Amino acid sequence: MEKIPSSEITPESVYLSRRRFVGSLGALAASALLPSGLRAADRFEELRKELTPLKSITSYNNFYEFSTQKEAVAGLSQGFRTSPWTVKVSGHVRNPATLDIDDLRKKFPQEERIYRLRCVEGWSMVIPWMGFPLASLLKIVEPTEKAKFVRFETLLDTKQMPGQGASWYSWPYVEGLRLDEAMNDLAILATGLYGNPLPPQNGAPIRLVVPWKYGFKSIKSIVKIELVGSMPISLWMRAAPNEYGFYANVNPAVDHPRWSQSSERRIGEFFRRKTLPFNGYSEQVAHLYAGMDLRRNY
């Protein structure tokens, strides 16, 4: 093993300031020079200091398939069968496929993404997901020219998911993205959390994570991904169209009848924080909505 002379070892303070320098360079001019993934990875690292404890992430869940009480979901979902599990990718694609969850994990390299999660109810977390870009999967199935939107569906199984007995919701849970949103590098399919496979209450075995949108867009326990030509109607759009739109981008300027969207409480913190436009991911996603009236397209 080669020895590095002590004169060449970078002191920690210099290392840190250098990183900061590179970071500011990146913010200034690198959008054309560096692949966006690299810049994004740097951003994710910044959030590592703010990680929400695993216990909070796994004990406070909006997963109405099990219960409308966030603190009850973890207990009710413990026996949930996530193997065998397949995800059917179909619709306007050249290579429709039904993929086994284990194959998906092997086929696509799993990477860690530390994202903010902002729930429409005014609370937020910082979560270290494991997963892969949704775009990687979409590239393999090759959407055709007719594909304009991606429609996602959760498992429908009233035996395992008692909440699906509630007739005032249109089960199964459906969510959707515009194709360009789905192709954005920030949109991932997550299979893990804190380096371990996803627990059932967090959407095992595979879920969507779109960090610039309210949490309900990040559909859990996915069994179907369909490329479609027209805008999918999500469960929440059906349940309360005046409250939940298709886009559901985190936006402090667009009000909700119940919760303040201008600020949020980060789980574990006492003081509220200002909510950031696009949940702090404007740089990566704001261009997707150029020219759109986001007050109307909420």
Add this chain to the structure above:
Amino acid sequence: MVWLKRAGLPILAHAGALTPLALLIWNFFHDQLTANPIQYITFRTGKTALVLLVLALACTPLNVLFGLKQAVALRKPFGLYAFLYAALHFVTFVGLDYQFDPELLKEAIFKKRYALVGFAAFLALLPLAVTSTRGWMRRLGKNWKRLHRLVYLAALLAVVHFVWLVKSDVREPLAYGAGVIVLLALRLKSVRRASAKLREKLVGKQGECRQVAVHEDLR
């Protein structure tokens, strides 16, 4: 034993009304208030306030319709406990959750209809709590009863507040709403007369005597 018989119901009522608070404190010290304690405390105190308000409204009809005289004495403690929980609910929301942020409070009052009716319900309860003493009862005379009819409004507003707060499943708030409406309907003259007639048939003259006294009490 006689003492216990007479005091049993009030003791049960006080203990029952204080249990939710004791539980909340216990849960606080045992880290059992979920990952989002402030919101959870807000829910729990609000729910308890509504339950106690319904119980307070049930006291008079229990006496009038079923001759449960002891219930009348519980009306005041239930009402005051309802106010206590409503005050905790209000302070948690305004102080702990919104931290007296003027922008947030402005938004709540002008843009959030649920917050506005909740606040109105609290304001309706406030003078009732203040004038719940014997001294105020005497001073206000006939007007005391008039003033205290505000509790009907407070209960209805609290139900609306709850309905506007749930996402889609309105079963629970509507169940409370149905309860409140039934309890208010039992106060209608026609309903009372019908029940008096029924009682007359069932219990005879003795019942009639009692009914007259009860009528007076209700006014």
